[in-house]
Amino acid sequence: MSLQFFDTRRRKKLPFTPLHDGKVGVYNCGPTIYDFAHIGNFRSYIFTDTLRRWLEVKGFDVLQVMNLTDVDDKTIRRSQEEKLPLNDYTARYREAFFADIDTLNIQRAHVYPEATTHIDVMVELVQNLLDSGNAYKAEDGSIYFSVSSFANYGTLSGKRLEDLRVGERVSSDEYESKDDVRDFALWKAYDEADGDVFWETPFGKGRPGWHLECSAMSTKYLGHDFDIHTGGVDLVFPHHENEIAQSLCGIGGDFAHWWLHNEHLIIEGRKMSKSLGNFYTLRDIIEMGYSPREIRYVLAATHYRSKLNFTFDGLKAARAAIERIDEFHASWATYPEGEAVPEATEAIERAEAGFFSAMDDDLNVSGALAHVFTLIREINALHHEGRATQGLLPQLTELWEKFDHALSLFNPFGEEAADPESERIDALVAERWQARADKNWARADEIRDQLAAEGIELKDGADGTRWKRK
RNA sequence: GGCGGCGUGGCCAAGUGGCUAAGGCGAAGGUCUGCAAAACCUUUAUUCGCCGGUUCGAAUCCGGCCGCCGCCUCCA
Structure with a gap:
């Protein structure tokens, strides 16, 4: 098209x-x-x-x-x-x-x-x-x-x-x-x-x-x-x-x-107005703890000619969707060596064609996002079978950057990237990794609970633990 | 009064004549895991506000009805 x-x-x-x-x-x-x-x-x-x-x-x-x-x-x-x-x-x-x-x-x-x-x-x-x-x-x-x-x-x-x-x-x-x-x-x-x-x-x-x-x-x-x-x-x-x-x-x-x-947006199903008390600046929403990328996701994910119902549930759903995107992106580093399998190449090609045809059709962002998530599911499924390999990354990375150029939703924004406490957290995560190797579950769980209390979530993989602020 | 839009699963939201009605979130069950989280698998709309009509075939076209909304004044 x-x-x-x-x-x-x-x-x-x-x-x-x-x-x-x-x-x-x-x-x-x-x-x-x-x-x-x-x-x-x-x-x-x-x-x-x-x-x-x-x-x-x-x-x-x-x-x-x-x-x-x-x-x-x-x-x-x-x-x-x-x-x-x-x-x-x-x-x-x-x-x-x-x-x-x-x-x-x-x-x-x-x-x-x-x-x-x-x-x-x-x-x-x-x-x-x-x-x-x-x-x-x-x-x-x-x-x-x-x-x-x-x-x-x-x-x-x-x-x-x-x-x-x-x-x-x-x-x-x-x-x-x-x-x-x-x-x-x-x-x-x-x-x-x-x-x-x-x-x-x-x-x-x-x-x-x-x-x-x-x-x-x-x-x-x-x-x-x-x-x-x-x-x-x-x-x-x-x-x-x-x-x-x-x-x-x-x-x-x-x-x-x-x-x-x-089209305009409405807030929780009602017209935004100062008298209804649902009038928000960007700064208001940021202060409530939502990230710029979550807000961008919500604002972008409904077709521009349709009324958009801006809700806080929607912002939370966007947060979960973005976590899925980021989890997928972060998992690339754990792919084993090897040539790309044909299923991977085909999935990437399907996603590219689908994304392009949706965007070409009067900027159908929702349709385009559907193709991104389908790609994520398909590549994750291959990863689950150990068949997502380093060999597919050049093609995947190139497409990913096109996606991100178009929508700016797939890579972290600048201020999300660096965490001021990463050194301290990395050290604790490393200590816990050792404790697990020693089968010292009590110490491992203690560290996990301590970080969880700070809002930091851990994910154990085959060759290391990744962490993320919730 | 004139012009125009919308009503799709629990929520958000694509699809506007024909393969099994995208996708996200949520929920339920399972696999994996020291336990988790993440990931993966399965399930979650026989149906698209209601009633008619056109058609071999409609969520998609036409008519009527119900409901919601916008513009006609400044406004993204």
């Missing part, structure tokens, strides 16, 4: 071919850096990371761009509450964001453009839209995009202008100065409440509207036509719809050719 993705606009899975041979440009709607990102945000970033990683495994040269929104109503308000200049305020959360994605082993995008450092390209776009007649300056001094000037408005989300329930959910006075309540702001005129946050432009003093930055920055780094644009489902309308309208009218080209959207 060839690589295919589900495109929101065309509403079906279609074979993916990039605009330029071997190269793929991807733009991800990123965070607004006014607070710590929550666990739902990270589902999006795990999704975009998986997309980028899979494209890389498939041999594409990927250019990934993710915006950081560093100016909007909430950001301005919060910075004022803390009496900090906007940049000082956002710096704290920009730093936290990068620390968090590093924690989850999410690869860094190649470019992280920020709104406040791209005012010039946004101003140019607004000017183009004014010149082309797609935008107008309202009485309040703000610049609005005229939705009715763009015949194809609504093609991404499947909404028709006449169906929109205008004014029903937002007080109408907010829209007093617009020609049409469905028009959206490109440029917001300066208001005293904005304090010192404003830019002087040919069309007035103010700040950019929300949708503008993504059109301006994506095309600046990826071109007027680029391959893939991603975001959460909530962004389909109006954010992405508006991006399309302003880009097509003010920049030209076809803008993004593929639109991929990830």
Whole structure:
């Protein structure tokens, strides 16, 4: 099967071919850096990371761009509450964001453009839209995009202008100065409440509207036509719809050719919200004692277009699944010398084919994981018979690294690797090994109990004991 | 009112016309082991919300019903 993705606009899975041979440009709607990102945000970033990683495994040269929104109503308000200049305020959360994605082993995008450092390209776009007649300056001094000037408005989300329930959910006075309540702001005129946050432009003093930055920055780094644009489902309308309208009218080209959207997650079956008390940042979950890899596993293991039920039972199940993965990986070192048996080679080849076809099918991570676990079971069964040998390791290792490149779930993350007490523990384990050789079961069990009390589990093998923190 | 999604074993979760309905977790029994742990083997959905229909054949397509949910406002 060839690589295919589900495109929101065309509403079906279609074979993916990039605009330029071997190269793929991807733009991800990123965070607004006014607070710590929550666990739902990270589902999006795990999704975009998986997309980028899979494209890389498939041999594409990927250019990934993710915006950081560093100016909007909430950001301005919060910075004022803390009496900090906007940049000082956002710096704290920009730093936290990068620390968090590093924690989850999410690869860094190649470019992280920020709104406040791209005012010039946004101003140019607004000017183009004014010149082309797609935008107008309202009485309040703000610049609005005229939705009715763009015949194809609504093609991404499947909404028709006449169906929109205008004014029903937002007080109408907010829209007093617009020609049409469905028009959206490109440029917001300066208001005293904005304090010192404003830019002087040919069309007035103010700040950019929300949708503008993504059109301006994506095309600046990826071109007027680029391959893939991603975001959460909530962004389909109006954010992405508006991006399309302003880009097509003010920049030209076809803008993004593929639109991929990830579903949200729910927590223990309920929508995540602060009022329900089930709102978690990544840091909250880490503090509860779950490892980054366990969290990544849970966030990755449900297909990105399905609602993910994030539960603590699920995190525990992920812990057990990862232990199985790590046990398998660790057991390679105990394989005896010898050529690979045909069953082993065949199992590895089946796993590779299955994993690739699942991932090629719109990033079916659950399906891909099933093939990994089947491989683990089959090779373990051979190992049980003494027929898993060193000879199969080159092929297995190569495939394992591909798996890990794609999903980053199969090798320990950096901070898991080293244990500060390994020397002391190794010494106790060695002493116990000797005690067992002397058939001094009392001493052997005493050491095992002592380590168990510290949360360290021992596994005796034929030629040594391995240990692990639970 | 408009548009759209979902309902698969105890839990999580693939599969969307046809081999025995993936896989993980959990549970039960067994093998191995000084005892454990891990590993291995076996068992755990004659059935995919319910009722009809289309078809040689449906969890997969169509219709109806029940239940849950999303978007139409900021939001991953």
